[in-house]
Amino acid sequence: xxxxxxxxxxxxxxxxxxxxxxxxxxxxxxxxxxxxxxxxxxxxxxxxxxxxxxxxxxxxxxxxxxxxxxxxxxxxxxxxxxxxxxxxxxxxxxxxxxxxxxxxxxxxxxxxxxxxxxxxxxxxxxxxxxxxxxxxxxxxxxxxxxxxxxxxxxxxxxxxxxxxxxxxxxx
Numbered sequence: 001x002x003x004x005x006x007x008x009x010x011x012x013x014x015x016x017x018x019x020x021x022x023x024x025x026x027x028x029x030x031x032x033x034x035x036x037x038x039x040x041x042x043x044x045x046x047x048x049x050x051x052x053x054x055x056x057x058x059x060x061x062x063x064x065x066x067x068x069x070x071x072x073x074x075x076x077x078x079x080x081x082x083x084x085x086x087x088x089x090x091x092x093x094x095x096x097x098x099x100x101x102x103x104x105x106x107x108x109x110x111x112x113x114x115x116x117x118x119x120x121x122x123x124x125x126x127x128x129x130x131x132x133x134x135x136x137x138x139x140x141x142x143x144x145x146x147x148x149x150x151x152x153x154x155x156x157x158x159x160x161x162x163x164x165x166x167x168x169x170x171x
Contacts, residue, residue, distance in 0.1 A: 107142030
């Protein structure tokens, strides 16, 4: 009987060993799956963080573009040549604010709002235009007109900083 019990005991040990091995293999498989899953989650979190950073940069860029567009909407100029004239031009205030104390300079023999080349400054309301004159010589072959003005302040009172703009002279 002792031998029989020993044989049963040996089978039990074998069964326990096999069961332990199966449990260990299953546990190892679960651990590998958990590591793989954790790695994927880490990569997903990294991608999400990168996407959030990219989105923040895009939003910042959009804000800067909107600010530039706002400045360009508030202040703008357009020069057009008067029909039938070589030296008469029209300066139009395309901005949304009136412009005061407008002055013109450039690499020309003379440039200004007075045909006799007297230095005068004018006011040009938003959407309006004013005629100016340009005289060129061989030595003064200017192409750009520098426009300086005192803009209307945003709230209608007080003073805004003096502005400068360069606009090409039509050819």
